[in-house]
Amino acid sequence: MLPLTxxxxxSFAQTPVGPSESAPPGAPAEASExxxxxxxVLAAPVLEVIVRDADTLAPVEGLSVLATRGEITRSLxxxxxxxxxxDALEPxxxxxxxxxxxxxxxxxxxxxxxxxxxxxxxFPTLAVAPDDLAFEIDVVGKRLTPEVTERVLTxxxxxxxxxxxxxxxxxxxxxxxxxxxxxxIGQLLxxxxxxxxxxxxxxxxxxxxVFHFAGLSTVVNGDLIEEVGFLPGSYxxxxxxxxxxxVDLRTTVKLPEAxxxxxxxxxxxxxxxxxQRIGSSNALSFSGRRSYVDALLNPILNGAGDAAVxxxxxYDGQLRWLAETPTGxxxxxxxLSSDDRFRVVGQDADExxxxxxxxTTWFHxxxxxxxxxxxxxxxxxxxxxxxxxxxxxxIAPDGEAFERPFRVSFRDEVAKPVGSGxxxxxxxxxxxxxxxxxxxDVPAFGVREVADVPLLLPAGYAEGxxxxxPVRWTxxxxxxxxxxxxxxxxxxxPRASVRIGDAATVFEGSYGRYSQFPTVRQVEERPELEAAxxxxxxxxxxxxxxxxxDTEIAGYANRLTDLVVGREDAFRFFSGPPPTxxxxxxxxxxxxxxxxxGVEAIAKLTTDRSAAWLAATVxxxxxxxxxxxxxxxxxxxxxxxxxALGTTELPKDWRIxxxxxxxxxxxxxxxxxxxxxxxxxxxxxxxGERDGxxxxxFVSLDVRVDxxxxxxxxxxxxxxxxxxxxxxxxxxxxSWNFDYSEEDPxxxxxxVPAFGVRGAW
Amino acid sequence: xxxxxxxxILAACADGPSEETLVxxxxxxxxxxxxxxxxxxxxxxxxxxxxxxxxxGAEVLVWRCDDAGCDTQRGAPDxxxxxxxxxxxxxxxxxxxxxxxxxxxxDPRPAHLRDPASWMAELPLEGVSLATxxxxxxxxxxxxxxxxxxxxxxxxxTRLGEASPKEPAALRxxxxxxxxxxxxxxxxxxxxxxxxxxxxxxxTLPWYAPKEDAAARLYVVFEDDLGGVTVWVGESxx
Numbered sequence: 001m002l003p004l005t006x007x008x009x010x011s012f013a014q015t016p017v018g019p020s021e022s023a024p025p026g027a028p029a030e031a032s033e034x035x036x037x038x039x040x041v042l043a044a045p046v047l048e049v050i051v052r053d054a055d056t057l058a059p060v061e062g063l064s065v066l067a068t069r070g071e072i073t074r075s076l077x078x079x080x081x082x083x084x085x086x087d088a089l090e091p092x093x094x095x096x097x098x099x100x101x102x103x104x105x106x107x108x109x110x111x112x113x114x115x116x117x118x119x120x121x122x123f124p125t126l127a128v129a130p131d132d133l134a135f136e137i138d139v140v141g142k143r144l145t146p147e148v149t150e151r152v153l154t155x156x157x158x159x160x161x162x163x164x165x166x167x168x169x170x171x172x173x174x175x176x177x178x179x180x181x182x183x184x185i186g187q188l189l190x191x192x193x194x195x196x197x198x199x200x201x202x203x204x205x206x207x208x209x210v211f212h213f214a215g216l217s218t219v220v221n222g223d224l225i226e227e228v229g230f231l232p233g234s235y236x237x238x239x240x241x242x243x244x245x246x247v248d249l250r251t252t253v254k255l256p257e258a259x260x261x262x263x264x265x266x267x268x269x270x271x272x273x274x275x276q277r278i279g280s281s282n283a284l285s286f287s288g289r290r291s292y293v294d295a296l297l298n299p300i301l302n303g304a305g306d307a308a309v310x311x312x313x314x315y316d317g318q319l320r321w322l323a324e325t326p327t328g329x330x331x332x333x334x335x336l337s338s339d340d341r342f343r344v345v346g347q348d349a350d351e352x353x354x355x356x357x358x359x360t361t362w363f364h365x366x367x368x369x370x371x372x373x374x375x376x377x378x379x380x381x382x383x384x385x386x387x388x389x390x391x392x393x394x395i396a397p398d399g400e401a402f403e404r405p406f407r408v409s410f411r412d413e414v415a416k417p418v419g420s421g422x423x424x425x426x427x428x429x430x431x432x433x434x435x436x437x438x439x440x441d442v443p444a445f446g447v448r449e450v451a452d453v454p455l456l457l458p459a460g461y462a463e464g465x466x467x468x469x470p471v472r473w474t475x476x477x478x479x480x481x482x483x484x485x486x487x488x489x490x491x492x493x494p495r496a497s498v499r500i501g502d503a504a505t506v507f508e509g510s511y512g513r514y515s516q517f518p519t520v521r522q523v524e525e526r527p528e529l530e531a532a533x534x535x536x537x538x539x540x541x542x543x544x545x546x547x548x549x550d551t552e553i554a555g556y557a558n559r560l561t562d563l564v565v566g567r568e569d570a571f572r573f574f575s576g577p578p579p580t581x582x583x584x585x586x587x588x589x590x591x592x593x594x595x596x597x598g599v600e601a602i603a604k605l606t607t608d609r610s611a612a613w614l615a616a617t618v619x620x621x622x623x624x625x626x627x628x629x630x631x632x633x634x635x636x637x638x639x640x641x642x643x644a645l646g647t648t649e650l651p652k653d654w655r656i657x658x659x660x661x662x663x664x665x666x667x668x669x670x671x672x673x674x675x676x677x678x679x680x681x682x683x684x685x686x687x688g689e690r691d692g693x694x695x696x697x698f699v700s701l702d703v704r705v706d707x708x709x710x711x712x713x714x715x716x717x718x719x720x721x722x723x724x725x726x727x728x729x730x731x732x733x734x735s736w737n738f739d740y741s742e743e744d745p746x747x748x749x750x751x752v753p754a755f756g757v758r759g760a761w
Numbered sequence: 762x763x764x765x766x767x768x769x770i771l772a773a774c775a776d777g778p779s780e781e782t783l784v785x786x787x788x789x790x791x792x793x794x795x796x797x798x799x800x801x802x803x804x805x806x807x808x809x810x811x812x813x814x815x816x817x818g819a820e821v822l823v824w825r826c827d828d829a830g831c832d833t834q835r836g837a838p839d840x841x842x843x844x845x846x847x848x849x850x851x852x853x854x855x856x857x858x859x860x861x862x863x864x865x866x867x868d869p870r871p872a873h874l875r876d877p878a879s880w881m882a883e884l885p886l887e888g889v890s891l892a893t894x895x896x897x898x899x900x901x902x903x904x905x906x907x908x909x910x911x912x913x914x915x916x917x918x919t920r921l922g923e924a925s926p927k928e929p930a931a932l933r934x935x936x937x938x939x940x941x942x943x944x945x946x947x948x949x950x951x952x953x954x955x956x957x958x959x960x961x962x963x964x965t966l967p968w969y970a971p972k973e974d975a976a977a978r979l980y981v982v983f984e985d986d987l988g989g990v991t992v993w994v995g996e997s998x999x
Binding site: 672673674675676677678679681686688737738739741 | 780781788789791792856877878881882884885886889890891892893894895943954955982
């Protein structure tokens, strides 16, 4: 439904192989990879072939399509739209051949995966002799899903993306609809919403955080992830409880062809990854990472003062058992842990060591997932996951705060993808249960708050899709209930979308309601609070101009109501810079409303050796916190965000890339005077017009160079990712000196020569 | 917050005078109530110390508002100190020091008195200092109330002459009952904005002389935990 919903695929083994002998130059076949859209994830393997003339891009009718796997052959004919589709097929490699009609024969090999749908596009040329060019397909086409347009980038593209250290989720920050976070930390500011309004999932199961400390890295190794689903808004009923966007990390459901692994060392962390195939239907994989930013920073910081600084350090680990079931489904068990710590250690009055400032975030999760084909086009996906989470803060002498939920998630979904059929459906339950314990006892932030309540958040959803010619109609309904001890809230969210068009041109539109419950802390103080909601509308146009160049543009408008406002002076676990004010210190209330509207566009050029895109977002995000107040800019309102990047292979295994970014500065409220509090001996600011000023625009350039050396049994690669290559001193956050007489802005991190080496076998 | 912490730590450990202790413009340094805590409607004396490093002749307005209205008193400081006779009561007490001609101290608007931030939003940063404090309200008999701390020993004036821009002079005070000492200086500066007073009432504040050959006026404010305040003022010759 949303043209700019993007999907990032991440598997070495899944790169489809194009026609190795017969493809005419400039007319490659394209295979759209498996499974990103939830409904499709649950589907049995389906193959859909689209054939278009390489010169005119017109659909080619009446061509023969042969899909072959061993002794099995399926024969099809393309229809008036140039399409040919199969029913459920056996998983594994299939050879697809297109022939007849005066066109040269085209062949491609694709890997069909249980529970997925794969689209293959051919662009044959009339009477053109085949040549001997062999190439790899890097970008695969858009998937035929009933509601979400998705784009697939290969893992190679992600790994070589300048400025992101090859991190899978940081790559999302380059996409339209995502504003640039202050200090480039691990926040996703999606379509004019706050970071806490967006949610992160692992295979549909929510996870507490997606980034390690300061956004250096995603908490799950990207090599375990097949794709990252990025849904900035107007998504289907599978996702709920959030007003903003969704990031869904989806683990691979393919067994490795052979045992493999790597060890990588870079400026920030060391990573080890191993996956071992066991027999024909089982595999074990392990990943471990440990940062050593502390080892680099501690000597510097500790040399500057008396306190002993334990700079940010993190580690994470994942252990996974993946099995193929006799029925063609998969079963996997995944353990994942993540731990981040930062401490400043000093001495108390008795000269004993004490933690002056400490910040800790960790979680441990066990996730079980089963995907099975139920027959007749239906499939079932079951996920159960749970474990403890902790976020804690301490400040000497006696300040302490923590949030320690124990959440168990249960999701079961039965789906039939519409594919090339007439109808599709999805039916699921999504339940979170457990407990929530929290305490906020930091004297500078007011009175102590304690909560210890059981959690239960059940939800059910249903969705149907109907195809009438080139039009797909989708309607769905999601019902959510939330119970925190004695407090209960509910929400009913209807959503609908329409998709019109063929493979080259697609128009889309959607409208729906999205709800987000208040937090435990908020309802503990104000039990009368209700869920906030957002009505979201969007329209989009996707156009594939040539086999290597396509564009997408989307417009959207969101209306937010019943936003929970107040208590901005209370202690919070900020994922970014704390607000600078003026602060709404009134009690919590469902009084906030907001308007968000904008246009997002991306143009992307992808060849076998290069990839480049230009992403642009023009938007406006407005809020009115309290009744009677004037409407003001949202604190992260960035009217213009532009990202241009490109990466290309050079001879002798060299690769070079660059990324340029421009973003309007965030609004802020100027300090026009100050008041001296004689009791606290500190100045208090007097603010001017709310959000009456803006930070200067952000401009940055990143450059990356890679080199690989291939040996008999292994490959060594090295890179230099020069982040902020021009050493631009962009203003990230406004700050003031001690008496507010002068602005003292916090500027961006200077040039960072991130480098690393990787040995893979 | 995460990235700012190391930067704050680095900034806090710089050598030399603290910027926070330097008084460049008119600034309310202290408002000492005597007695330090008062009963409702009980008369008391408020002594305002308003530094005037540019010697422009700043004037002071003191006021407090309650449901019935706002009581204002205006005064011209003598040697940077102005004394006001007030009546006790809860709520914030406001002290505004202004260079002549900047603030309308003759006929302040009631809305400005009730919302001093709105007044400050209309005034310039230079030549204006607004401060606030709450004088503790008590029901105890006068004889049983704590009194303001008293400076029983202060450094000799010659001690200040020992300071240089790079090597501070250690200014040692004895103020029984005080808990903290805040240093302010019109030139040069104290090493730290605040120092803890030990259990015997002794505290040492390192003070740096100005780089230029200039006189400096020093203010050290001593506080206890019960609202008691006292101010020591010293001078350093060029």
